[in-house]
Amino acid sequence: MFAESLVGAAAAVAAHLESVLDEHDALPVVEAMGYATRGGKALRGYLVLESARLHGVPEGHAIWPACAIEAVHAYSLVHDDLPCMDDDDLRRGLPTVHRKWDEATAVLAGDALQALGFELVSDPRCHPSGEVRADLALSLARAAGARGMVKGQALDMAAERTDVPLDLAQITALQAGKTGALIRWSAEAGARLAEVDPAPLTAYADRLGLAFQIADDILDVEGDAAMMGKAVGKDAERGKATFVSLLGLDAAKLRAQQLVDEACDALSPYADRAENLRAAARFVISRSN
Amino acid sequence: MFAESLVGAAAAVAAHLESVLDEHDALPVVEAMGYATRGGKALRGYLVLESARLHGVPEGHAIWPACAIEAVHAYSLVHDDLPCMDDDDLRRGLPTVHRKWDEATAVLAGDALQALGFELVSDPRCHPSGEVRADLALSLARAAGARGMVKGQALDMAAERTDVPLDLAQITALQAGKTGALIRWSAEAGARLAEVDPAPLTAYADRLGLAFQIADDILDVEGDAAMMGKAVGKDAERGKATFVSLLGLDAAKLRAQQLVDEACDALSPYADRAENLRAAARFVISRSN
Numbered sequence: 001m002f003a004e005s006l007v008g009a010a011a012a013v014a015a016h017l018e019s020v021l022d023e024h025d026a027l028p029v030v031e032a033m034g035y036a037t038r039g040g041k042a043l044r045g046y047l048v049l050e051s052a053r054l055h056g057v058p059e060g061h062a063i064w065p066a067c068a069i070e071a072v073h074a075y076s077l078v079h080d081d082l083p084c085m086d087d088d089d090l091r092r093g094l095p096t097v098h099r100k101w102d103e104a105t106a107v108l109a110g111d112a113l114q115a116l117g118f119e120l121v122s123d124p125r126c127h128p129s130g131e132v133r134a135d136l137a138l139s140l141a142r143a144a145g146a147r148g149m150v151k152g153q154a155l156d157m158a159a160e161r162t163d164v165p166l167d168l169a170q171i172t173a174l175q176a177g178k179t180g181a182l183i184r185w186s187a188e189a190g191a192r193l194a195e196v197d198p199a200p201l202t203a204y205a206d207r208l209g210l211a212f213q214i215a216d217d218i219l220d221v222e223g224d225a226a227m228m229g230k231a232v233g234k235d236a237e238r239g240k241a242t243f244v245s246l247l248g249l250d251a252a253k254l255r256a257q258q259l260v261d262e263a264c265d266a267l268s269p270y271a272d273r274a275e276n277l278r279a280a281a282r283f284v285i286s287r288s289n
Numbered sequence: 290m291f292a293e294s295l296v297g298a299a300a301a302v303a304a305h306l307e308s309v310l311d312e313h314d315a316l317p318v319v320e321a322m323g324y325a326t327r328g329g330k331a332l333r334g335y336l337v338l339e340s341a342r343l344h345g346v347p348e349g350h351a352i353w354p355a356c357a358i359e360a361v362h363a364y365s366l367v368h369d370d371l372p373c374m375d376d377d378d379l380r381r382g383l384p385t386v387h388r389k390w391d392e393a394t395a396v397l398a399g400d401a402l403q404a405l406g407f408e409l410v411s412d413p414r415c416h417p418s419g420e421v422r423a424d425l426a427l428s429l430a431r432a433a434g435a436r437g438m439v440k441g442q443a444l445d446m447a448a449e450r451t452d453v454p455l456d457l458a459q460i461t462a463l464q465a466g467k468t469g470a471l472i473r474w475s476a477e478a479g480a481r482l483a484e485v486d487p488a489p490l491t492a493y494a495d496r497l498g499l500a501f502q503i504a505d506d507i508l509d510v511e512g513d514a515a516m517m518g519k520a521v522g523k524d525a526e527r528g529k530a531t532f533v534s535l536l537g538l539d540a541a542k543l544r545a546q547q548l549v550d551e552a553c554d555a556l557s558p559y560a561d562r563a564e565n566l567r568a569a570a571r572f573v574i575s576r577s578n
Contacts, residue, residue, distance in 0.1 A: 023436075024435050024436055024440075025436070025440065027435070027440065027443050027444070027447075028443070028447070029435060029439065029440075029443040030435055033435060075400075079396055079397075079400060082393075082396060084391070084392035084393045084396060085393050085396065102373070103373035104373045104374050104446055105443075105446075107368055107371060107373060107374065107396070108368075108439050108442055108443055108446070110400070111364075111368060111399075111400075111403065111439055112434050112435035112439040114400065114403050114404070115403070115430050115433045115434030115435070115439065116430070116434055116435065118407045118426055118429075118430040119427060119430035119431055119434060121426075122411075122423035122424075122426040122427035122430060123423075123427065124423070132422055132423045132424050132427065133421055133422070133423055134411035134412075134413070134421045134422055134423035134425075134426055135411075135421050136423075137407055137410075137411040137423055137426040138408060138411035138412065138421065140407075141404050141405070141407040141408035141411060142408055144404045145401045145404030145405055145408060146313050146314075146316070146318060146319050146322060146401035146404070146405065147312075147313055147314070150318065150397050150400055150401040150404065151313075151314065151316065151318075153397055154316050154317065154318040154394075154397055155316070157393055157394075157397070158316075158317070
């Protein structure tokens, strides 16, 4: 049920992004934008669609912010993979954008994907009322910028350049920005579209985001490159502090499971209707268990 | 009168951006964001403030989109200067961001400046009504993305990699994206804030943008690096087609002057109240005459 639902959402997001990019000129940078958005699980887009569904917002509206967050997420991956950042050759099992094209195309495609995210989220078709409302754009800008995702990336970069490993509080703050901010925005989007209090979704998302990062750290130790579609073991190689290096493998797994339980509990106001979001939380750590 | 007005606008934009960045954590990436936004003429911000003034929109509201466009412009310069793009060491007479910090900081600072632009333009304080309206964000996203500025940059990049120089139509299309899109958005912003037809401002801005690019090409031939605060003569060195290489120096100067005249004429519905915008158009080519 959940698995089909996730695959269906990813297909809907991919098709919608495709149709949007079809309205662009056929340039290498546009081709690279499409390439960068394909092949992912679209977990963030799924969170948008599910939180919208919980609030009775039809998918025809929610697909716009769902695609927006996937465009912004894709931009962050394209820039993260650059030689001056994480210098990765593989992403989702395929060459990264700067390896398939070149660095300039990767910079521009990332830049344009960020702009596309804001274009989609500012589209009046986001809102059942057809209003041109900026609350989605405003919250997305805050989540993506130097107080959100970019802040987390900057803290990560600073950490890599020092010999003093981060402690648990620092790594948690880093994660809250780097991966947490967009996940929170995604889960809250449905409440924002319906103009209701997003508090239960915020509580859910913050725990989900942290569990997601812990699971990622576990996979960096236990996963293999073929399964992950990207290089693994890079953190340990770099002597980087992770939830696994700080907590140990068993305690990290336990913590991730606790967070998922808390995330699921936070959705109690939605009762059974939030089963898909609970399944999403369990899914996030399933690959690392 | 115009000169003081331009300097005053630049100071107002700088002070407002400073106060916004003061709300961020003191990280190198935030320092780099401030650095990248300082020292420019803030011509785009000036266009926003003047077009708002023409429509009776108080500066307290217009300062938000004025700062937004300067943040987006600054992001484009930071990324343009990267080694994989134009590889420039100097900008506004100072080391470029990747020279003063490093490439990763330049990528992140540019990314965060783009997000900041969308944050500012989505702020309800943009609008005298206090509404959270997305029309500014939507139009800015279109102007900045792969159908606007990034498209122009991508065409520019493609042109540099081929031995066939661009013709006049191609170089005009390139310019319309690369520098024209943000200039048009800036000039239209006041009409958008006031919810009136921007047509005269659009006509003004399209001519201004083209004149601006021709003047830039002239300065690349005739200017010196000290005056420009950046490297000159790079286009000729690279055998790149410019308005000067295609038209010749004298005809390029004449064409720029014609465009400025047409830009001024387009403002006739505003009569004398648009004198500052006319002076801005004359200013844009004055340095190349």
